[in-house]
Amino acid sequence: MAGSSFDFDSFGRGSEADRDPLGAFVPGPRVHLEPTAVGPLAGLTFAIKDIFDTAGQVTGCGNPDWANSHEPAEANAPAVERLLANGATAVGKTVTDELAYSLNGQNAHYGTPTNSNAPGRIPGGSSSGSAAAVAGGLADVALGSDTGGSVRIPASYCGISGIRTTHGRIALEGIMPLAPSFDTIGWFARDAQTLARVGAVLLEPDAAPATFRRLLVAEDAFALAQPETAGALSPVLERLTQRFAQSETVAVGDVVTIERGDGLAGWMLCFRALQAFEIWRVHGPWIEQTAPRFGPEIAERFDWVRTVEKDQASAAASDRARFAERLQAMMTPGTLLVLPTAPDIAPLTSSDAASLRDHRDRVLSLTCIAGLAGLPQVSLPLAQIRGCPLGLSLIAPKGADRALLTFAAKFAPSPSIGEAAAWPEVAS
Template identity: 35%
Template sequence: MTADLNAFIAADPADVARQQENLPPGPLHGLVVAVKDIIDALPYATTGGVLGWSRRPEADAEVVARLRAAGAVIAGKTHTNQFAYGIDGENPALGPARNPHDPTLLTGGSSSGSAAAVGAGLVDAALGTDTSGSLRVPAAWCGVWAIRPTTGSIPSAGVLPLAPSFDVVGPLARDLDTLAAVWQVIAADAAPLAPRAPDGLRVRVLEEGVTGCTPEVTAAVEAFIAALAGAGAQVERDTASTYLARAQAQHGGVQLPEASRSLRGILGDRLDVLAPDIRDRVLAGEQHTDAEYAAALEGVTALRGEVVAALGETDLLLVPCAPMGPVPPSTPAVDVDGGPRTVREALLSRSVLFSQVGCPVLAWPLLGPGGAPVAGVQLAGAPGADRRLLEQALGLARAI
């Protein structure tokens, strides 16, 4: 374990050794996997990254049980924003997770320790969760691969909820082949994946997501788009849609009240264990009326229908994972989208659309000199087309 990254909350070398002595045969035989600390994994308590609260599970979460049955070794529990309610990887009680490529920078969150552990080579893969970008942002900032599966496709038993309309468990990994193998196990999809050649692959770039990024991110994303075209993909630039802006405007109307209900259900009146910003969000969510929540859900449903229709006319939608690269802890604002934005606002601006659509999304890392992460792109497929998305990505990775 690399202590200065603050990636692990709990790890037991003796338990890891015991697992390695008794590994069942399977597709993940010997693969070392870390688990985000909102997911139950014996023998560890689940703390949600919170001091002053924990639960001692009686069994592994179903996703963890599937990993063990496939021969994986569970290495420990990883750092997270408190109860996964954050996008930056900061945690006032535990300190921030540190970026494996530059410990002065953040990992992104909330699957912060999982991304850091994979990016540092401490584990082969990790489990995280994604409500509003919590797999995709840290994957991009730590230079690793991740997939947000179709909402509802992965078992959630034994996983602390945040906003159930958007929550999903997914893997991060050091490479695409490992990512695909872990996804197959947790999704109970045993058929071999067949990489699809990119010739004729239709990719629609949502221009509103590319516009307003930092120059470094823009350059990396444009180089990736050019590589897609060079590999035979049919690239279309969508300059008219406003999906991202609409999604960001309505996201809190669903997430805030749902998160408030979830955290009240977990904590009751013990909001004192939460960081002030998260406590404020819980209280704000409780001010949403049932009518306001219903209206926000209607907006999400309408937008989902439009984006699913768009995905019926193309194979993949492309959006950057974030408009900027990793930043130092406690950064007050970043200059993107034409002005100063809080880090949280900037990061959510590219990610929440696909949370609302509920479709599978691959986070593809874009690396600079020496392998340092510069940016990441999201490749989104139609809901339920997780297998096809991975097969398309495997074909692209062999071609570019």
């Protein structure tokens, strides 16, 4: 449905299954779940990435052969149940990249959800439908997952707020795994205030209250971004810096020289090797037994992951431990790390495979930072280039998720749909 036009005047008429002008929801009868109690999220609607279980429904995970080879779920995933128990209403399950293994949001079976804030450009993945639904006003909030950037990147591309939580902070029961040592729950909202409201429900209180007084600017992350990106984020960064008693620049990737290369590009390769090994351990048996039909990009990806050997993964795990130790030592209590969410605005849907691969490598060089260290990261829609949104990210110390959301809600403006022009603009 990407690139198609639709009539907003007729939106809302017809059957429930027809009310999807953005192609954000899984085709077929729409899942609708009423709240089970009145609570702080009363009046909010939410969408559910189709890797989360909902009782009585097959969790399709973006692939028809997966859907055909799995039974309906017996219960709602706890994250879904928690939102319902706090007053929110579920309005549907959303399209995901196949088995959640892509950052593009282009599903060969179900299409590309429309990025309403950057028409003609990809929504980002793998939580593509969730981001598209929130950006287009079809849901107030949407659940997603983030392994390598699958909430943070769609949030940046679609001009909404999104969070990847501390690894292990929220249980992943009832959710399809991808790479367990990286998998996290996340969610989207159009503003940081709503993002924080959901966090108050899904997250237990932080172990220790935090006041952020020290800001680290990841200079090597900004260097990876396109010059336009750095320029668009510069005034926001200046405004952010003024809020801190102490700020300094750091090179996040300069931990040690590793076999894969120096800096963030080397750490991206470390992330990819370890992620791939875990993915094949989780999904390899099903793939070999079922021989599923994958789209070309995903098929190529799974052909590669089966070649990653145990000794490669062991070396990557050892390197990862050193990176995480150093970054967590850098992120002392009261510290935030700021970086671009993505190196650029969303690529065009017409981009060729080679350019998307190159873009993905640069994206992963940024998203691997929080992933390797298991830290929480929020992306905020604070700039735009040529009318397309661009996110700025804040990473907090491990376990400081609620403090991070509170800070984001106070710092970020709260534009409604159509008010993106209030963001700093960089012309072409």
